[in-house]
Amino acid sequence: MRKFNKLFLTILPISSISAFSIISCTTNTKNNNQIPTIPNNIKPDNSHNPKQPEKPKNLEHNDSNSNNTTDNNNSTNDDEPQADQPQPNKPKKKVDFSDLENLSKDYSFEYVTQYNSISATSGWIKIKSEQARIFKDFIFKNNKDILNNYQIELDPEILPDIRDQKGIIDKVGIKFTKDKESKTLKFTFKGFKPKESTHKEDKTKNKKDYIKPKDNIDSAFLGLYPSLVAYMLLYIEEGASNNKYDKDIKQTGNVINFDDLKNDNKDLFENEFKGFGPGTKELLFNYKEDYKKIYKDKITKARYNDFTGDLELEVQITNTDDHTNWKEDPIITVPFTFKGFRRIDIKKPEDNVLKISLTKRALGEIVNNAYLKKVIQQLKEQGTLNSGKEIRLGDVSGSSLKDEIFNKLTVNVEDKTNKTYRNTQTLGLSYTRKAENKSIIGLKNNMTLYPFHTRVNKDSIKNINVIVNDKKY
Numbered sequence: 001m002r003k004f005n006k007l008f009l010t011i012l013p014i015s016s017i018s019a020f021s022i023i024s025c026t027t028n029t030k031n032n033n034q035i036p037t038i039p040n041n042i043k044p045d046n047s048h049n050p051k052q053p054e055k056p057k058n059l060e061h062n063d064s065n066s067n068n069t070t071d072n073n074n075s076t077n078d079d080e081p082q083a084d085q086p087q088p089n090k091p092k093k094k095v096d097f098s099d100l101e102n103l104s105k106d107y108s109f110e111y112v113t114q115y116n117s118i119s120a121t122s123g124w125i126k127i128k129s130e131q132a133r134i135f136k137d138f139i140f141k142n143n144k145d146i147l148n149n150y151q152i153e154l155d156p157e158i159l160p161d162i163r164d165q166k167g168i169i170d171k172v173g174i175k176f177t178k179d180k181e182s183k184t185l186k187f188t189f190k191g192f193k194p195k196e197s198t199h200k201e202d203k204t205k206n207k208k209d210y211i212k213p214k215d216n217i218d219s220a221f222l223g224l225y226p227s228l229v230a231y232m233l234l235y236i237e238e239g240a241s242n243n244k245y246d247k248d249i250k251q252t253g254n255v256i257n258f259d260d261l262k263n264d265n266k267d268l269f270e271n272e273f274k275g276f277g278p279g280t281k282e283l284l285f286n287y288k289e290d291y292k293k294i295y296k297d298k299i300t301k302a303r304y305n306d307f308t309g310d311l312e313l314e315v316q317i318t319n320t321d322d323h324t325n326w327k328e329d330p331i332i333t334v335p336f337t338f339k340g341f342r343r344i345d346i347k348k349p350e351d352n353v354l355k356i357s358l359t360k361r362a363l364g365e366i367v368n369n370a371y372l373k374k375v376i377q378q379l380k381e382q383g384t385l386n387s388g389k390e391i392r393l394g395d396v397s398g399s400s401l402k403d404e405i406f407n408k409l410t411v412n413v414e415d416k417t418n419k420t421y422r423n424t425q426t427l428g429l430s431y432t433r434k435a436e437n438k439s440i441i442g443l444k445n446n447m448t449l450y451p452f453h454t455r456v457n458k459d460s461i462k463n464i465n466v467i468v469n470d471k472k473y
Helices: 002-023 063-079 120-129 131-139 144-149 202-210 226-238 244-248 360-367 370-381 402-408
Strands: 106-108 151-154 161-163 168-178 181-190 211-213 285-287 295-305 310-319 332-338 354-357 390-392 410-413 465-467
Touching: 120 131, 120 161, 120 168, 120 181, 131 151, 202 211, 202 295, 202 332, 211 332, 226 244, 226 295, 226 310, 360 402
Parallel strands: 106 181
Antiparallel strands: 151 168, 161 168, 168 181, 211 285, 295 310, 310 332, 354 410, 390 465
16 A cells, blocks of 8 residues: 555646646637638548539429428537537536445554554554555454445545554544545544553652652761772671671681671771661661662662762662562662762872871881891992981892881871771781781781771882981991
8 A cells, every 4th residue: 555655646746737738728619510621721622532422413302301401411410529529528426435434433453462562653653564454454354345445545644643651543544545536534543552551660760769869968977988888888788697798808817897897886986977787878868668668778789989989889679578569560770879978188198097107116126127137238238338328128139028017017097087987996907816906907808998998918018218327237
């Protein structure tokens, strides 16, 4: 049927021109008894026509017969069509479309598998591509007379009203053509898949309303570095039993690990912060109480930037056992971004909470170390030892004081700005059994958790400089 539409549009201008030509045609009004002329006004010579018999000269006729003959001749001429005389137009018989009035103008695709599972918009596209089959096998399959008597096609001049929400195509123009006359009727198609039945928007709406980020977060909580918050939130979400973070990354021994940071630890935090626990994430989110019975949430991923103070979380929202319609309520994951946490300030290191130093006692032990004395002796023999000159031991071949210095470094946590971190004891970096102080390296692979997440080892010590004031050393 699509090809026919194109053909119809192609010949339409020609039909119009033909009609115009007929209307503008000139009608011959000459006397019917006038002899038609031959081109160039040359009359035939009847006297020399061998086929024309000569009329007797003295043949007498009755007047009445003569008149009758004339009348008969005139009658004969009137019956014969003349070349230039137009024929009277016969009245054109109109096509009777009354049989179309009994057609049902509603058709449902509800039980047509290939249509009841798609939207009205998709259904319309499909109907246009196979309209001949649709008319024959579905819409007019019980009206054989209509199929036989008419050429049926969609009227391209009429745009239907497609309503995806209800699965309806309204005002579908179907054109019926017979004997070059046509009539268009409007139909309604139903039974397509309604948009509301998919519930793509509504299925997740309740879950999105269930949890929202807080507009104002407690200042004590924002005083923490986002890396610490990220790790602790993930750890708490795993629960105490078979926690993968305990098995995979937690360092054991005299260190600050997850266990030290759970709950309220006044040795590590000020009173304003109550520590990490199951309720910590409620410092970040507001929950809709009406949905707590049917929904539950879990933080599944976390990203952080300690230099910008940004924390990103992905929260998975699932259904509880009390949810009666859980099949229609899919699991979703919602991303959240929180800004305004504590930042590591490289330009103002004094504002950072981590202070690493070497005590005088530890320095004395290093100075009296036989290895350092050996290094100084080598410098003296090489003539590179000058009183008051700073010597970079990293440039000396065989110099390896990093292990000893690393093990003797002390760590203090001082929070002068936010008053969130607290340190009641001297901490260290080494987590060996001989270490005197508790180590902040609470995760495997020499990584810290408190006060923020980073990696520290002896290679973190980049420069070792010594100044000898006495050549006699």
